[in-house]
Amino acid sequence: HRVDRRQRQMCIRDSYNVGQNNSSENNPDGVVNPEEVEAYEVGFKSRLMDGRVELSGAGFWYDYTDLQVNKIIGIATLTVNAGEAENKCIELATRAQLTERIALDANLTWIDATFTDFSSTNPLFLDEGEQDLTGNQLPGAPEYAAGIGLSYTVPMDSGALVTARLDASYSDNIYFSEFNDKAISQESVTKINTLVRYESAGGDYSVTLWGKNITDEYIASNITLGVGLSGFPRYGAVEPPRTFGVTLGMKF
Numbered sequence: 001h002r003v004d005r006r007q008r009q010m011c012i013r014d015s016y017n018v019g020q021n022n023s024s025e026n027n028p029d030g031v032v033n034p035e036e037v038e039a040y041e042v043g044f045k046s047r048l049m050d051g052r053v054e055l056s057g058a059g060f061w062y063d064y065t066d067l068q069v070n071k072i073i074g075i076a077t078l079t080v081n082a083g084e085a086e087n088k089c090i091e092l093a094t095r096a097q098l099t100e101r102i103a104l105d106a107n108l109t110w111i112d113a114t115f116t117d118f119s120s121t122n123p124l125f126l127d128e129g130e131q132d133l134t135g136n137q138l139p140g141a142p143e144y145a146a147g148i149g150l151s152y153t154v155p156m157d158s159g160a161l162v163t164a165r166l167d168a169s170y171s172d173n174i175y176f177s178e179f180n181d182k183a184i185s186q187e188s189v190t191k192i193n194t195l196v197r198y199e200s201a202g203g204d205y206s207v208t209l210w211g212k213n214i215t216d217e218y219i220a221s222n223i224t225l226g227v228g229l230s231g232f233p234r235y236g237a238v239e240p241p242r243t244f245g246v247t248l249g250m251k252f
Helices: none
Strands: 003-017 035-048 053-065 068-073 076-081 084-097 102-117 119-121 130-132 144-155 161-171 189-199 205-212 220-225 234-238 243-250
Touching: none
Parallel strands: none
Antiparallel strands: 003 035, 035 053, 053 084, 068 076, 084 102, 102 144, 119 130, 144 161, 161 189, 189 205, 205 243, 220 234
């Protein structure tokens, strides 16, 4: 098939996160060094089949030195340096107009984000002493994530458009702690959304009936461990449960 247009890009950069001083009675040597990141990124975007198919991809490699993470020390949660870590990722995405009425979009992400030099003591298991966390997954980084959506659009005689859409997004297991504790994680989950939209001729107004997380999955977006003085409680945030609604749109 003929390629209509291609774009490529590459980026190499260094960045850092400023240091700080967390000195206290529980943490007398509380100086936090600046976090440094050496980053390499490449990407591409192509249009195929007379523009009906769009492909894009990106890859990056981040090398962290003195990565900053939160750590419970005594009765406080402080920021400390976590030695070194690497984050490698490949992202692929596509959009395709399969027919005049049917459109498909999909994406896939692979992430290998791990500590390469870090030791720490888990406040939940103090008797185990300092643990070597090399190879542990970085907090908030699922190994795989993917999404797919399908839309069907019907043009009306009046010029209005009626579109129905169904999409699903998958996320692999996510840890919210550098210790990769199962109790402070979100297991792999798939979320499904759907909608039906009516758009007037000319697009002056629209009415959308939608449903999000229609299978009512429990999805934690963040979990944090509290300090020992309170018995190490877990607190955080969860995404909305099964939700339905109507959205009215108007252009002026």
